[in-house]
Amino acid sequence: MTVRFTKAHEWIRIEGDVGVVGITDYAQKQLGDIVYVELPAVGAKFAKGVQAAVVESVKAASEVYAPVGGEIVAVNGALADNPATVNSAPESGGWFYKIKLGDPADLNDAMDKAAYDAYVGGLH
Amino acid sequence: MIGKDSKATPLDRLHRAFGAKMVPFAGYVMPLHYADGILAEHNWVRGGAAVFDVSHMGQAEVKGADAASLLEALVPGDIAGLKPGRMRYTMLTNDRGGIIDDMMATRRDDRIALVVNASRKDFVFPYLAERLKGRARFEIHSDRALIALQGPASAAALARLAPAAASLAFMAGADMPVAGIACFVTRSGYTGEDGFEISLAAEFAEKLAERLLDDARVKPAGLGARDSLRLEAGLCLYGQDLDETTTPVEADLAWAIGRRRRAEKNFPGADAILRQLSEGPERLRVGIRPEGKAPARAGAVLARPDGASVGAITSGGFGPTVGGPVAMGYVAPDAARPGTLLAAIVRDKPLPARVVPLPFVPHRYHSSRAQLDRPRKEFRP
Known part of the structure; x- marks a missing residue:
C-alpha cells in the first residue's frame, strides 16, 4: 500500500486508480480541536494544488489542497457529525475524500513517510 | 512568528x-x-x-480627591457614584462617541484602579496621563x-x-x-x-x-x-467588536452610560451618543447563530435573504458549550430583531444564520440571593 505526503501536510493513499486523501497527524496537532470539515462535492474536478476542502479548528479555518489532480469519487460523510475524528484518527478514519487520479505523474514530487517525517522534523 | x-x-x-x-x-x-x-x-x-x-492587561491608578470627577470627563460611566470597593465596566469615548478603549474601574478609597486592554495600553496610558496631568496622580503599575x-x-x-x-x-x-x-x-x-x-x-x-x-x-x-x-458570554473584544468608530449605543452597551451622565451630557461624544439613544443608532451589535455547522468568523458579511448586505460579523467561531458555531456582529437596525433570518457569507457561500439574543450561554455570576433562593442551574457539559 503506497502512502505519499505533501509539504502542505496532506497524505494520499493510493488504492488502484483512486487516492484517499486526508491531513497528517502533524497537521491535526498544529490545528488543535477540529470542529468542522468542509468537503468537496462528489463529481467535482480539481487540478493539483487547488483548494479542495477546508478544515476548521476552534482557532481558525485552513485550506486543504488537492495533492493530485482528478475527480472526487467519494467523501467521508461521517466527519459532518464527528469532525474530531480528524484529531483522533487523522491518517485512518479521519480521511477527507477519494479522488480518481488524472495523472499518476502528479505524485512524483510527493514524499514517502521517511522523507515527510524528516521534513516535519526540520520545521521545529 | x-x-x-x-x-x-x-x-x-x-x-x-x-x-x-x-x-x-x-x-x-x-x-x-x-x-x-x-x-x-x-x-x-x-x-x-x-x-x-x-x-498583559494594563493596570493603573488615578489618585487624588478629584480622581472620579476627572475620569468622568473622559468616560460616560458613573464613576463618582462608585462606592469604595465597587467596580464598574466603562469606556473611554472620543468626540464622535467612538470607543477609545473599554476598561474596568474600581473605587479604592482615595483612588480609582483601572484595567485596560493590553492592545490599547500603549495608546491609553499616555492619553490618560496627558489629560490628568497636574490635576491627579496617574500611576502605571507595570x-x-x-x-x-x-x-x-x-x-x-x-x-x-x-x-x-x-x-x-x-x-x-x-x-x-x-x-x-x-x-x-x-x-x-x-x-x-x-x-x-x-x-x-x-x-x-x-x-x-x-x-x-x-x-x-x-x-x-x-x-x-x-x-x-x-x-x-456575549462580551466584546476591543479591536474586533469595538473600535474608535463604534459607539456604546451601537455596541449595545448603553447600560454602561450612567443616568446622571445622560442628564449632565458632559462626556466626550455626548452629543452623538445621546442623539443615538433618542433616535436609534444606524447599526447595532447582535448575536448571530449560524444554522449549520460551519463557523462564520470575523469579517464575514451578513446579508438579507435577497443578498443585500446588512452588516458583518466581528467575532465568530465554535462555541464549545453551545455545541455549534456562534458569532456576533453589527447589522442595520431593521435586521437586528431576534429571529431575523440572515445569511453569513463564508467562502463566497451564503450560510443561513439567525439573529439571536446575547449571551449564548447564560451568565452565572455570583449572586448571594440566587444562592440562597434556588439551586444552581444545571448546565450541559
Whole structure:
C-alpha cells in the first residue's frame, strides 16, 4: 500500500486508480480541536494544488489542497457529525475524500513517510 | 512568528512548564492553550475553575480627591457614584462617541484602579496621563501581574487560600492576603462565570499561580479558551467588536452610560451618543447563530435573504458549550430583531444564520440571593 505526503501536510493513499486523501497527524496537532470539515462535492474536478476542502479548528479555518489532480469519487460523510475524528484518527478514519487520479505523474514530487517525517522534523 | 520585541509575563516559565503553545499577542508572548487544548480548557472553566494569565492587561491608578470627577470627563460611566470597593465596566469615548478603549474601574478609597486592554495600553496610558496631568496622580503599575481564576469552582478554590474572597460580591474588590501574598482581589472576569481577578506584585505571581493550581479543581487555560468563553458570554473584544468608530449605543452597551451622565451630557461624544439613544443608532451589535455547522468568523458579511448586505460579523467561531458555531456582529437596525433570518457569507457561500439574543450561554455570576433562593442551574457539559 503506497502512502505519499505533501509539504502542505496532506497524505494520499493510493488504492488502484483512486487516492484517499486526508491531513497528517502533524497537521491535526498544529490545528488543535477540529470542529468542522468542509468537503468537496462528489463529481467535482480539481487540478493539483487547488483548494479542495477546508478544515476548521476552534482557532481558525485552513485550506486543504488537492495533492493530485482528478475527480472526487467519494467523501467521508461521517466527519459532518464527528469532525474530531480528524484529531483522533487523522491518517485512518479521519480521511477527507477519494479522488480518481488524472495523472499518476502528479505524485512524483510527493514524499514517502521517511522523507515527510524528516521534513516535519526540520520545521521545529 | 514570535518577534524579539514580544514581552514575557511574570508567568512565562510556568506556562512553558505546563506545555503551553506560546503565541504573540498584543506585544506579549502568551499561552494560546496548554497540553489539553482549547476545547478541554473551555469546558473546564464552565464546569470547574481555571487560571488565566492576564498580566498583559494594563493596570493603573488615578489618585487624588478629584480622581472620579476627572475620569468622568473622559468616560460616560458613573464613576463618582462608585462606592469604595465597587467596580464598574466603562469606556473611554472620543468626540464622535467612538470607543477609545473599554476598561474596568474600581473605587479604592482615595483612588480609582483601572484595567485596560493590553492592545490599547500603549495608546491609553499616555492619553490618560496627558489629560490628568497636574490635576491627579496617574500611576502605571507595570510591575504588577494579573491572574484570573474563573469558573463555578473558583470561589471554593480561592477560599482555601483567602477565606475573605468568598464573601466578595460580584463587581466588588478588596485588599486581602492570598496564600500569604498581598493581593487586590475583585470578583469579576471575562467568561460569564463566577470568578476573580487577582492583582499582585509581579515577583509573587508565579508562587500564587502555583498555589492556585495545586488544587484538583483548578487547571490552567489560555487565550483560546478565553476567547471562546467571552464570545459565548456575549462580551466584546476591543479591536474586533469595538473600535474608535463604534459607539456604546451601537455596541449595545448603553447600560454602561450612567443616568446622571445622560442628564449632565458632559462626556466626550455626548452629543452623538445621546442623539443615538433618542433616535436609534444606524447599526447595532447582535448575536448571530449560524444554522449549520460551519463557523462564520470575523469579517464575514451578513446579508438579507435577497443578498443585500446588512452588516458583518466581528467575532465568530465554535462555541464549545453551545455545541455549534456562534458569532456576533453589527447589522442595520431593521435586521437586528431576534429571529431575523440572515445569511453569513463564508467562502463566497451564503450560510443561513439567525439573529439571536446575547449571551449564548447564560451568565452565572455570583449572586448571594440566587444562592440562597434556588439551586444552581444545571448546565450541559
